[in-house]
Amino acid sequence: MTKSVHVIRKAHTVVGFDAGRKSHVYFQDADVAYDDTGFIHVGGHYDGAFASETSGADRMVMPGFVNVHCHSGEEPISKGIFEDAGTSALWGNALYEYSNLLEIDDGAIEASLTVMLGDLMRSGVTTLLDIAGPHESWLPTLAQSGARAYVAPGFREAQWHVEDSHRLDFIWDKARGREAFARALDVVDAAASHPSGRLGGVVAPSQIETCSAELLQDAAAEARKRGMPITIHSAQTMAEHEELLRRTGLTAVQYLESLGILGDNLILGHCIFVDSHSWTRQRTDIDLGLLAARRTTVGHCPVTFSRSGMALESVGRYRRAGVNVALGTDSYPFNMLEEMRQAMICARLSGKSVFDVSTADILETATLAGARALGRDDIGRVAVGAKADFLVVDLKHHAMQPIYDPLRNLLHCAAERAIEEVYVDGQCVVRHGRPTMIDYDGAVALLQEAQDYACRKAPENDPKKRPMRDLAPLSLPIGR
Ligand SMILES: [Zn+2]
Known part of the structure; x- marks a missing residue:
């Protein structure tokens, strides 16, 4: 050559x-x-x-920036719908009651991914980790975009169900979860051997509370066997935190430690509600020390959570405890520089100090820390x-x-x-x-149709069958 x-x-x-x-x-x-x-x-x-x-x-x-946590799938079509929504009985979080309402039809999934890629790349992302449901156009579209990308096909054994807008239940189907796990392993293997050389795989049990201990442990073993990272949404909401306490008596971090899963190849999605968070009922400070000792990464995504009134406390405190804090965008606006600014502001607000994090600290979370999370010393730096x-x-x-x-x-x-x-x-x-490598404008043009379809279908997916105007009232009334 x-x-x-x-x-x-x-x-x-x-x-x-x-x-x-x-x-x-x-x-x-x-x-x-x-x-x-x-x-x-x-x-x-x-x-x-x-x-x-x-x-x-x-x-x-x-x-270029390393984004360790984002979701294509439904997230790009969710823009502008549920920003003002939440379930008050579940700590104001919209995740459980609203995130399952919108579904994307197969025809629009490639467009949705393309829009996310375009938005991320023009905000400076050169490496991303996409947690989504696998589909045929996933690897080809990622490769075509020119980005460096890790696919993390999610799998879980339980679905969330919110009964009467107040109680979070789990509907378990372990056989289905195992099938999705097997399919996910095929996809990560295909990514790792992709001819572009720019794709990789990450084993991704979707959430800590929707997978059994056995599945989490098997997933960790498969990741280790392949030398791949593993990522799990953990300590992301108070509802999850309380569910784990009810089931195990442990915080998410302590539960993963008890399963032998904490390690340097693990990226915990969000990891906000550790034992020392001011909202939790613990009066201990164990979790950050565990994360640091096991060199586990926190995939911090401040924009989506601060939008719901929630904040990690604080990036500076985690870093001073020795935790590798890397940055992700989670959902829209898929703008890494906006995420970095928000990370800095949230850290200084929750740390109650301008000294909590510096500009250089935040640059490190968006570059070197992300590279470390993915086990790489050849990205996130100009060297x-x-x-x-x-x-x-x-x-x-x-x-x-x-x-x-x-x-x-x-x-x-x-x-x-x-x-x-x-x-x-x-x-x-x-x-x-x-x-330069993808038809971004063409993809954007397809999204309106996809969002309209999702909004038409949403009431069918709502246990209370509410119309969209009740699920997501417009931010202003229509004038006459
Ligand atoms: Zn996420």
Whole structure:
């Protein structure tokens, strides 16, 4: 294979990786050389052979983001419907009563995935972990997008049922759960051996409380056997926390420890309601120490939860306890820079201090911590030998002006508006906000129909058969 080296000359700022410090550092007036195998040079003048070069004047080159938790499937069509909804008897959470109401028809599932990919990539995501139901277009669409992607086909033995808007019940069908588990293993194996070389698999029991202990343990064993990560929604709501206490007397973290599942390949989706959270009834502080000791990752997704009035307490506290906190977007708006800003704000609110987390801390959660969660030291950083997954930020964009510290401008002010280009494996996947490898506009055009279909079907999926106007009243009345 002929290597085609490209050089970005004298970039104003490069967020490079310092192996000695094990952290990102600023390089100024630096050259970056890369090809499709990875970065060849990061730093001073590059005087090796090259095929093409561009000027880095007024540009910042920085690592692409690693999103360890998102959902395609129904999430992209759920936008604008249940943001004001919740079940008051279940701590105000909308998850159990409302999330199962919307369903996507098979024809729209590829469009839904395409929209999520486009939104994520233009907000700087170069690696993502998609937890969804498997479908035929999943791997081909991910590969086509140019992103680096991990598929996490969810499986569970119990379905949620909310009786009369107040009691969460579980309807168990273990045989069905086992079938879905077997299918999921086929999908993760197919991803791991995908010819693109950019796909991977993650074993994903959907939720800690919808799987039996045996299934969780078998899933962990299969993940270990394959050298794959495993991810489980755990400690994500108070209803789940109380259900686990009722069943086992343990918090989610302690329960997973008792099953021998906590480990460095485990990513816990959300992990908000640990024993030391102010909403829980425990008066202990055990869970964070366990997570740190087992080097387990927390997949933190502040936007969806803070929208419902819930917050992890706090990113800074978890990090100071030694927990690897990585970042995900969960659902729409599928905007990683917005997620990073919200992570910072939520941490400072719940930590009651501007010192809870710094801008650099949040950049680390969105890059190096995500790479660590996936067991990789070749992504989430701009460094020789790492994959050429990076962003080019326009420092002359009005939202980036005036400039003193470019990362602060990007995270606190400009967000994705200043991202000019996004690269994965040295290939441009987003240019001026437009995904280059997928038909994003075509996919968006299909979503309205899919959302209309889901809204028509929703009352059928509601135990109380309520019409949509009762399930999700418009935010304003219709005027006459
Ligand atoms: Zn999730």
